[in-house]
Amino acid sequence: MDSALDLHRLQFAFTATFHYIFPQLTMGLALLIFILKTRALRSGEERFHAAARFWIRVFAINFAFGVVTGIPLEFQFATNWARFTEGAGAVVGHTLGMEGMYAFFLESSFLGLLVFGEHRLSHRAHWLVSLALFAGTWLSGWFIMATNAFMQHPVGHKVLPDGSVVLDSFMAFIANPWAFVAYAHTMCGSVVTASFVMCAVAAWWQLNRQHEAVARSSMSLGVSAGLIASILVAFPTGDLQGKLVAEHQPAALAAMEGRFHSGSDAELVILGQPDFREKTIDNSVAVPGILSLLAHGSFSSNVRGLDEFHPQDRPEHLELIFYSFHIMAGLGTLMIALMLVAAWQLLRGRLHDSRVVAWALLMAVPLPYIANTAGWIATETGRQPWAIHGLMRTAHASSEVVHSGSALFTLLGFLGLYLVLGIAFVLLMLRQIERGPGNPPHAHEQATH
């Protein structure tokens, strides 16, 4: 029974992590493409059209992988987490149902037109299509974040005698403060990814002295968006998210910060390795008092330590939560610094000549992917042992009828399939970057009456 639960968790964690590699680029890129299309429409300049066309090709591949790797997640709610579905469907069914009915239809219906329809449509109509993709993908993000927010911080519900969770107030459910903060934070993270990818590709072309016009447009947009997004993801959205965790999931915060004992004037651990047996942090680099300030607003605020919580009521993978949180925050800080340098060069008009900055941007492309993934690991592992915080334990949310043999079978299947998909994705992306922009619009078909 126990190993089956671990396998269900591992499978969802793996498939969700692999899936999220794609939407984090898709959503951010949808915004950046919309900006490029807007500039193209208003200025009529070919470089914006060419840049948009290239990034739409990248978008299309990325979107397709996102769609196919997303399908297993929707099914997994029911296959591996049947008790969760049965017990909470009356609440989260709304956001998941709306995601399908509104967001998925919008984005999927218009994808083909975005990628192949340029020659069928006026400039304005094609611009509208890019708006539809932006709206659809960002709407999809909203509904998923609203669902996750209910799991992290349930509101607007009531619990029936048989333990099932039902809707009490739809408005309270939709207006969950966790949903707004987490959504803003996640979308900023997504724009960071798209910005860094745009900059990295542009940097590659710049270093190879290729495709100068599109490289410059992409780099400028990437740096501008990247600076704004990387700051916003930390402040105010990251800060607000941290405060929510401090208030509603104190055990998770304690794990993230490596805080063993409660007290005021809590120090913020920047670096170190937590020893959860001895309850110390090895090689600790810490700033006194700041954690209290960030979490609750003043140095004298009490920040609760892991000691306060019964082992049954706090997460188990404490080291993982500590590291994933610190990796996210650390890389997030590094990315702000990098973008500040690049933006400074942009303002001085030296960005497109600086080989140092180009190399830095090129090498930095994995950072947002790692940071976004680490953030998700921190928040999902931090929510344990709850599937719905305070209401439904993860151990009570899985499918009882699915035994460990079946669960491992499908997990292995995913590992193999995703290995192949991952290789195919990387090869395809590299080919697109190598091919570059500037080819005629990829008109896939034409109508004949």
Next chain:
Amino acid sequence: MELIWFAIVALMAATWVALDGFALGAGALHLLLARSDRDRRSVLVTIGPFWDGNEVWLLALGGVLFTAFPAVLAVSLSGLYMAVFLIVWCLILRGVSLELRQHVENGTLRNLLDGVFGMSSLLLCMLFGVALGNLLRGFTIGQSGRFSLSLFGDFQPQSASGILDSYTLLIGVFALLALMHHGALWLNLKAIDPIRARAAASARPLWWLNLAAWIAAAAWTQALRPDMLPALLERPFAWVLTGLAVLGFLQSRRAIHAHPGRAFLSSSLWLLALLAATATCSWPTLVHSRLHPAWSLTAFNAASPARTLELGLIWWSLAFPIALLWLSILLRLYRGRLAPHHEAQAAREPR
């Protein structure tokens, strides 16, 4: 409220079959019809703009079930675990092979991707039919309200020992034939020659095969579920739907050359009406228990509370016509026959 949501679920399922069905059917068929890379592109070009949006009907169906009948989703998908993941993996392969193909120039790789696309489409048609067969045959649901089936056992439907048994495989074959026929009529409508002509030629034998399969499926279903026929007889709505299904089926083989649009719409009517009739006969049962009807999951005992159903109806009623609007925009923009493009610039200037 339960009736409304039961109807919504049936409507969305039927719409999904009619829409995704032509893409799946054409995909399954294309390996048989196509003899060259250009032939295959002629098929793919009629599916390309639509497949993603059409597949969303399946995902949206899942979302709707999550809201209105979450227990049905939970019990049936976890009970049919192995088959669900086979379907999921085929959906992944089908989507990836279709989308990747245009980015690949190497002929051997293209052949591989087309093969993957064709096989996954074919398997999906069969597996969806198997799933329907399972729903019709029912499961050994007892007091626990759950079931769990391995992929196959002794292939006897009476013992309900596996997801695949001789009955469900028949329904799977029927589904494959029906969707291939549907796909053929779509290609007849939207593709250029020579694919158009070959698709039209394949539609006739497919029609006869479907007739045979339909009769066999109906007879065997009656044997396994004797409760369905009395339900049909006492529900006038079901007679209307059955009549429409027959009408659609008969019309779908007429005027394939002169009125390809009508032929395709007739096939759509057949699929929609057949599924709707089946749903009407099944009402209120959603997941049938072979042990005792009291243990079946019905629209009444498996529904979310009234509050959720009412709220859901509000957002669904707005979303459904919007989804149809997007579809109609797509159909209009991609009206007429679609031809594969060569490397030259497109013929049309942007408006």
